[in-house]
Amino acid sequence: MSSFPAYRPRRTRRTPALRALVRETRLAVDQLILPLFVCPGQGVRRAVGSMPGVFQTSVDELVKDAREAYELGIPAVLLFGIPERKDETGSLSWHEHGVVQEGVRAIKGELPDLLVITDVCMCEYTSHGHCGVLHGVSVDNDRTLELLARQALSHARAGADIIAPSDMMDGRVATIRRVLDEEGFSEVPILAYAAKYASAFYGPFREAAESTPQFGDRRGYQMDPANSDEAVREVLLDIAEGADIVMVKPALSYLDVIRRVKEKTGYPVCAYHVSGEYAMIMAAGQLGWLDVERAMTEALLSIKRAGADMIITYWAREYARRQR
Ligand code: PBG
Numbered sequence: 001m002s003s004f005p006a007y008r009p010r011r012t013r014r015t016p017a018l019r020a021l022v023r024e025t026r027l028a029v030d031q032l033i034l035p036l037f038v039c040p041g042q043g044v045r046r047a048v049g050s051m052p053g054v055f056q057t058s059v060d061e062l063v064k065d066a067r068e069a070y071e072l073g074i075p076a077v078l079l080f081g082i083p084e085r086k087d088e089t090g091s092l093s094w095h096e097h098g099v100v101q102e103g104v105r106a107i108k109g110e111l112p113d114l115l116v117i118t119d120v121c122m123c124e125y126t127s128h129g130h131c132g133v134l135h136g137v138s139v140d141n142d143r144t145l146e147l148l149a150r151q152a153l154s155h156a157r158a159g160a161d162i163i164a165p166s167d168m169m170d171g172r173v174a175t176i177r178r179v180l181d182e183e184g185f186s187e188v189p190i191l192a193y194a195a196k197y198a199s200a201f202y203g204p205f206r207e208a209a210e211s212t213p214q215f216g217d218r219r220g221y222q223m224d225p226a227n228s229d230e231a232v233r234e235v236l237l238d239i240a241e242g243a244d245i246v247m248v249k250p251a252l253s254y255l256d257v258i259r260r261v262k263e264k265t266g267y268p269v270c271a272y273h274v275s276g277e278y279a280m281i282m283a284a285g286q287l288g289w290l291d292v293e294r295a296m297t298e299a300l301l302s303i304k305r306a307g308a309d310m311i312i313t314y315w316a317r318e319y320a321r322r323q324r
Pocket of ligand 1: 166218
């Protein structure tokens with residue numbers, strides 16, 4: 001490499017056209033996934049206080065949001081359900097006519113080309129708010145696997161295009177893959193929340209999904225933020241069990257993990273720019289402390305630069321509108 005004055009890095013920064021020519025990273029709208037929250041009822045559209053621009057909607061309103069995303073060129077939505085009622089085992093999570101199952105049917109009926117991804121987890125459906133069934137005060141891993149597979153199968157039967165388990169039980173990818181294959185859904189991919197950390201940045205989501213644990217926390221099953229060797233092991237395990245796409249979550253505090261996972265596996269990597277990461281920027285924007293559009297674009301670009309192939313973001317529609 002040459003040095004100053006032969007090399008002047010500012011030469012290629014002088015104009016927008018020059019900057020575009022040498023730009024290394026681009027984030028396209030067709031690499032974004034929009035999360036949506038579906039609840040019971042008709043004509044329901046409830047704002048989530050800590051996430052400006054995010055709503056809990058009934059199925060009819062959900063289809064409107066999905067249509068808007070589709071028309072903006074966003075290829076996929078990710079559905080979370082807020083059920084009619086919760087119980088110990090989260091039994092509404094695998095109900096044929098549960099909120100997510102009905103949401104999938106409605107979207108696929110009207111927008112067959114929009115990919116519908118479903119989050120598979122128990123925490124929105126259990127009365128205690130944990131991601132599986134309890135044995136005493138801890139989550140019983142192996143009993144939970146069967147229920148997760150039942151939930152995943154009900155989503156596939158409703159027409160889900162991709163199944164995304166987020167529970168962090170050991171062995172869930174293998175169990176879900178086996179059940180999907182046995183029931184004729186061998187072509188439905190699994191997007192595994194492979195390296196999912198026990199993070200403070202999920203706070204606003206738990207308001208949106210009404211899934212705050214009623215006691216304790218999720219550190220008994222989600223990952224310790226201090227670990228990244230373990231993240232690689234988690235990801236390799238999920239790949240060995242049949243994951244097609246692997247996820248790192250949250251994104252911004254874990255950019256190093258995204259990079260390691262990408263380099264180590266060469267698999268498609270999805271990053272989840274989570275609720276707290278979204279809320280921080282939106283809140284600072286409301287206070288006039290930073291420019292939301294520039295900050296959000298910079299955050300998303302950094303996730304892409306770290307090695308993510310696709311990003312789940314609550315800002316997907318805004319990003320798409322600004323690209324037009
Ligand atoms: C369910 C789940 C969570 C998120 C996605 N799936 C919450 C949690 O694990 O507590 C968080 C998403 C976000 O914060 O945007 N297990």
